[in-house]
Amino acid sequence: MAETPHFQRIALIGIGLIGSSIARAVKALGLADEIAVQTRREETLERARALDLGTSYHLSAEDAVEGADLVILCAPVGAYGAIAETISGALKPGAILTDVGSVKEYVVDVVAPHVPDGVHFIPGHPIAGTENSGPDAGFPELFVGRWCILTPVEGTEETAINKLGAFWSAMGSAVEVMECKHHDLVLAITSHLPHLIAYNIVGTADDLAGVTKSEVIKFSASGFRDFTRIAASDPVMWRDVFLTNREAVLEMLGRFSEDLSALQRMVRNGDGPGMQALFTRTRDIRRNIIEAGQDTPMPDFGRGAGASKDDDAE
Amino acid sequence: MAETPHFQRIALIGIGLIGSSIARAVKALGLADEIAVQTRREETLERARALDLGTSYHLSAEDAVEGADLVILCAPVGAYGAIAETISGALKPGAILTDVGSVKEYVVDVVAPHVPDGVHFIPGHPIAGTENSGPDAGFPELFVGRWCILTPVEGTEETAINKLGAFWSAMGSAVEVMECKHHDLVLAITSHLPHLIAYNIVGTADDLAGVTKSEVIKFSASGFRDFTRIAASDPVMWRDVFLTNREAVLEMLGRFSEDLSALQRMVRNGDGPGMQALFTRTRDIRRNIIEAGQDTPMPDFGRGAGASKDDDAE
Numbered sequence: 115m116a117e118t119p120h121f122q123r124i125a126l127i128g129i130g131l132i133g134s135s136i137a138r139a140v141k142a143l144g145l146a147d148e149i150a151v152q153t154r155r156e157e158t159l160e161r162a163r164a165l166d167l168g169t170s171y172h173l174s175a176e177d178a179v180e181g182a183d184l185v186i187l188c189a190p191v192g193a194y195g196a197i198a199e200t201i202s203g204a205l206k207p208g209a210i211l212t213d214v215g216s217v218k219e220y221v222v223d224v225v226a227p228h229v230p231d232g233v234h235f236i237p238g239h240p241i242a243g244t245e246n247s248g249p250d251a252g253f254p255e256l257f258v259g260r261w262c263i264l265t266p267v268e269g270t271e272e273t274a275i276n277k278l279g280a281f282w283s284a285m286g287s288a289v290e291v292m293e294c295k296h297h298d299l300v301l302a303i304t305s306h307l308p309h310l311i312a313y314n315i316v317g318t319a320d321d322l323a324g325v326t327k328s329e330v331i332k333f334s335a336s337g338f339r340d341f342t343r344i345a346a347s348d349p350v351m352w353r354d355v356f357l358t359n360r361e362a363v364l365e366m367l368g369r370f371s372e373d374l375s376a377l378q379r380m381v382r383n384g385d386g387p388g389m390q391a392l393f394t395r396t397r398d399i400r401r402n403i404i405e406a407g408q409d410t411p412m413p414d415f416g417r418g419a420g421a422s423k424d425d426d427a428e
Numbered sequence: 429m430a431e432t433p434h435f436q437r438i439a440l441i442g443i444g445l446i447g448s449s450i451a452r453a454v455k456a457l458g459l460a461d462e463i464a465v466q467t468r469r470e471e472t473l474e475r476a477r478a479l480d481l482g483t484s485y486h487l488s489a490e491d492a493v494e495g496a497d498l499v500i501l502c503a504p505v506g507a508y509g510a511i512a513e514t515i516s517g518a519l520k521p522g523a524i525l526t527d528v529g530s531v532k533e534y535v536v537d538v539v540a541p542h543v544p545d546g547v548h549f550i551p552g553h554p555i556a557g558t559e560n561s562g563p564d565a566g567f568p569e570l571f572v573g574r575w576c577i578l579t580p581v582e583g584t585e586e587t588a589i590n591k592l593g594a595f596w597s598a599m600g601s602a603v604e605v606m607e608c609k610h611h612d613l614v615l616a617i618t619s620h621l622p623h624l625i626a627y628n629i630v631g632t633a634d635d636l637a638g639v640t641k642s643e644v645i646k647f648s649a650s651g652f653r654d655f656t657r658i659a660a661s662d663p664v665m666w667r668d669v670f671l672t673n674r675e676a677v678l679e680m681l682g683r684f685s686e687d688l689s690a691l692q693r694m695v696r697n698g699d700g701p702g703m704q705a706l707f708t709r710t711r712d713i714r715r716n717i718i719e720a721g722q723d724t725p726m727p728d729f730g731r732g733a734g735a736s737k738d739d740d741a742e
Contacts, residue, residue, distance in 0.1 A: 192700075216650075241650045244727030245714070251727070261647060290646075300643050303633050305650030310691065311629055312651075316710040318680070318687045319617050329614050331716045332604075333575060336530075336555045336619030337626075339723045340654050346714035349707035356695045356703055366632070367692055371685075373632045377624065378681055381670045386506075389670055393663035396630040400559070400660035402645045409653045413558030413565070415729040 119280045123148040125182035127175050127197055129162045130348070131243060132214045133188030134252030137167040139285045142254045152178035153189075162249045176204045184281070187213035187225075192354040195224035207232040210274050214240055216301060216351070218265045218294035220358035226267065234274035236266045237294060239301070240287060247348040258286030259407070265294040302362035306355055307370060310363065312344035313352070433594045437462040439496035441489050441511055443476045444662070445557060446528045447502030448566030451481040453599045456568045466492035467503075476563045490518040498595070501527035501539075506668040509538035521546040524588050528554055530615060530665070532579045532608035534672035540581065548588035551579045551608060553615070554601060561662040572600030573721070579608040616676035620669055621684060624677065626658035627666070 124146040126133045133151075140146050151168035152175050153159050163171050172178040179185045179201045187194055194213065205211060211233055215221050221237045229235040242260040244251065262282040266275050279289040292300075319330045319338060330338065356363055380388045404411045438460040440447045447465075454460050465482035466489050467473050477485050486492040493499045493515045501508055508527065519525060525547055529535050535551045543549040556574040558565065576596040580589050593603040606614075633644045633652065644652065670677055694702045718725045 241647050243650075246727050260649060263647075300639050300647055301650060303636060303639055304644055304647045304652040307632075308629060308651035308655055310695070311625060311655075311688075313707055313710050314688050314691050315622060315625055315684060316713050317691075317706050318621075318684045320709060320713055321687070322617060322683070325614050325617055327713075327716075330618055331713070331720050331722065333555050333577075333614055333618045334717050334720075334722050335574060336557075336615060337622035337658055338618040339717050340658060341622055341625075342710070342714040342717055343723070343729065344651055344654060345707070345710035347707075349704050349711065352707050353700050353704040357698055357700055360695055360698065363695055364692070367688075367695070369636070370629060370632045371688070371692075373635075374625075374628050374681075374685070377628050377631075378678070378685075381624070381674055381677055381681070384671055384674065386667050386671055390663050390667045392631050393627055393659070393661075393666050395634060396627050396656070396659035397663065399630050399634055399641075399645070400656040402641075403648050403653050403656055406645050406648075408645065408648050409657070410731050413560050415657065415731050417724050417729050 117280065118143070118284045119145065119277050121146040121184045121281075123150060123182040123184075125150040125152065125178040125185045126168070127152050127178060127185065127187045127201070128189030129153045129158060129167060129249045130188065131247050131251040132240065132256075133186070134162065134165070134167055134249040135242075135254065135256035136186060136188065136214075136285070137162075138252055138254035139257065141167075143284055145281065145284055146184070150178040150182060158249060165249055167249065175201050179204050179206075179209075181206055183209050184278075185209060185211045187211075187215070190350050190354045191215040191217055191221060191358055192350075194221055198225040198228035202228040202230060205230055205233045208234075210234045210236060210278055212236050212238045212264075212278055214238060216305065216355050217359040218263075218297045222265070222267060222294050234271055236264055236270060236275055236278050238265070238278065238282070239263045239297065240282065242287075243347075245343050245346040247351070255286065257282065260287050262287040262289050263297055264289060264291050265297050266291065267294075298359050298362045302359060302366045306359055306363045307366045309344055309347060309352055310356065310367065311370070312341040315341050316345040431594065432457070432598045433459065433591050435460040435498045435595075437464060437496040437498075439464040439466065439492040439499045440482070441466050441492060441499065441501045441515070442503030443467045443472060443481060443563050444502060445561050445565040446554065446570075447500070448476065448479070448481055448563040449556075449568065449570035450500060450502065450528075450599070451476075452566055452568035453571065455481075457598055459595065459598055460498070464492040464496060472563060479563055481563060489515050493518050493520075493523075495520055497523050498592075499523060499525045501525075501529070504664050504668045505529040505531055505535060505672055506664075508535055512539040512542035516542040516544060519544055519547045522548075524548045524550060524592055526550050526552045526578075526592055528552060530619065530669050531673040532577075532611045536579070536581060536608050548585055549581070550584060550589055550592050552592065552596070553577045553579070553611065554596065556601075557661075559657050559660040561665070569600065571596065574601050576601040576603050577611055578603060578605050579611050580605065581608075612673050612676045616673060616680045620673055620677045621680045623658055623661060623666055624670065624681065625684070626655040629655050630659040
């Protein structure tokens with residue numbers, strides 16, 4: 115893509131999995147002179163300092179964004195409105211203001227009103243993450259080979275969009291631009307619904323009579339354990355996703371439930387051909403995902419036989 | 429556990445992922461003098477021969493079990509009744525007859541009536557597998573560190589159960605004995621329901637208007653792709669599971685749907701604290717599964733950044 119961009123001062127508002135991964139990548143790649151790290155909790159800030167993630171550390175978001183030419187909101191989406199209001203007056207003219215939140219229309223709604231003229235507000239969403247959270251969970255390669263979606267509002271300066279795109283490219287991502295509403299619909303099916311379903315089934319298994327929790331854990335390798343990885347994702351972040359992309363999630367959930375009723379009927383009626391047809395169709399999607407380079411073709415994701423017991427041996 | 433057992437002749441009825449993994453492990457560990465491989469399709473049999481999985485190759489199950497002191501049904505469960513009827517007269521007195529099917533009460537129902545006196549019928553289920561199928565998909569370490577559940581009917585000779593248990597131990601598994609009905613309930617929640625849900629959500633995503641299939645594939649790393657692995661499992665095997673463990677699956681599905689309605693209501697009502705409480709609880713289950721050695725603690729199951737693109741680099 116474009117040439118490697120350079121920023122004078124990048125302000126990271128929030129320093130969890132994503133924020134700390136950006137900090138590490140920026141350091142490793144030399145994308146900025148200064149990295150101002152901000153978080154509300156003193157304990158987390160101290161941890162960020164111990165990990166040497168930035169060049170300055172702030173409890174105040176206002177202080178952090180002072181003089182920054184790139185400000186990235188990496189806090190839970192539910193906090194964005196208050197943050198935007200706080201930093202509004204301190205943003206440097208010409209600065210780019212972006213974020214990494216999993217929903218985009220809501221972000222435009224709550225942040226845009228606080229963005230002063232002359233500041234380029236470009237919402238963003240790196241499709242990257244793991245089930246771990248906090249400043250210790252980050253690593254500089256998190257964005258390599260992943261997509262980053264930007265959802266600029268109409269009228270945003272092309273040069274600012276390109277510079278932000280080049281920033282994500284430098285960290286290893288492929289950049290895609292789309293409308294915020296469309297982003298929220300796409301992510302509702304590829305991300306939000308899968309998380310909702312995973313949280314739900316793990317909750318169901320936790321509640322059973324007739325099967326003990328230790329049996330569920332013991333025999334989880336038969337399928338269940340894959341769901342628990344997703345259901346171990348950051349609770350606050352995911353609460354905010356479902357609070358802020360409600361309509362699209364409910365829409366996808368409605369379709370899922372309709373399909374599930376049809377499948378339930380197949381099971382009840384013993385409709386073998388119907389089930390086999392569905393199960394054959396779903397196999398193709400997996401093939402496409404592997405061909406698109408979005409997952410590894412190794413069986414069991416390449417987990418070693420015996421899982422963690424033998425990780426070292428693999 | 430017990431000392432390493434040795435069989436004269438093991439007959440494998442079916443040579444897919446599980447059958448071919450057993451063949452490979454038996455060869456590697458020297459657990460038998462002969463391995464008789466049987467499958468109905470000539471093409472698959474030739475493939476098994478090319479892979480050198482056995483010592484003799486048969487299209488007839490009767491021929492394969494002739495003189496075998498261990499017979500293992502590794503075909504889809506729906507074929508068991510017909511197979512049991514066919515081999516009934518050819519089973520050697522004193523032989524152990526077992527299987528690897530994912531449901532157990534149905535297996536007892538359709539196989540037991542055909543088991544002659546003097547043959548030890550001990551249903552079994554190795555909790556091991558991958559999303560791949562066929563004779564090429566197997567590998568000798570598939571059972572290492574995994575559970576194998578045996579569900580002997582009342583009155584089965586202890587020595588036969590111990591010998592079969594020692595066989596699975598030799599292949600690296602931990603052995604657990606339980607009632608077939610209880611097995612089916614435990615597996616309904618840990619395996620059958622997760623598969624049903626995964627098949628369903630992948631089907632839903634395949635059907636959408638408003639979001640293209642290529643978008644689903646492109647942005648699948650945000651959660652969806654984990655479901656596609658499970659939904660890529662063998663369609664015939666899973667059809668048979670849902671045909672033969674209907675009651676327990678419908679029972680678990682009922683609970684899942686109730687819970688999903690409650691969660692849907694939380695989303696609709698914007699019940700942040702309720703969601704956060706559920707999402708925090710589910711995180712603990714993941715922790716327990718990792719502590720029990722049933723999964724790897726590595727983020728993203730240890731998949732490399734950029735998935736398949738960078739597998740070599742990891």
